[in-house]
Amino acid sequence: EDQVTQSPEALRLQEGESSSLNCSYTVSGLRGLFWYRQDPGKGPEFLFTLYSAGEEKEKERLKATLTKKESFLHITAPKPEDSATYLCARGIREKLTFGTGTRLTIIP
């Protein structure tokens, strides 16, 4: 069974201070790696899907990368509106196994 581990649990950054969030998993194979953003009181919002080691995807200040055992979500020059919990998940046949998330706070 897939195990998905995210680190750190929480991260506080100054506005404009770039950093990375980590997602590691135990089972390799043909599964997608998903990143979601979750704001308080809302459901997860889809950000990226990655399938192959070496694959990268970008959206505004976010870039997701994938290796054989882990994925990174890089945040460049973040703004306060990027504050949220970021969840990663592994998926096979549409079933997702989520990590516990990283709670990101961007301080103005």
Next chain:
Amino acid sequence: EAGVAQSPRYKIIEKRQSVAFWCNPISGHATLYWYQQILGQGPKLLIQFQNNGVVDDSQLPKDRFSAERLKGVDSTLKIQPAKLEDSAVYLCASSSANGYTFGSGTRLTVV
């Protein structure tokens, strides 16, 4: 495109009472999911429907939880009787070839 609709948004019940949640997926999405998200954790899949048939309910506590999806559209999730540890947000999601869309969830508090 309208999103995934869930109701109610909040529910407070006493332990041993019963409760039901409703979900209306995005029109045309054949696959529907119910996830449980306990505070501080990621969502955990409870049940997956394809049209009105169950694909995966391996993590559904069947002694107290039940779910149905009549006519392959709306779905209800029921808990009877509720326990304190059932306090969580219950998320409904639907999917197409373009991916998942989650609803905003129902926050259940069992006291």
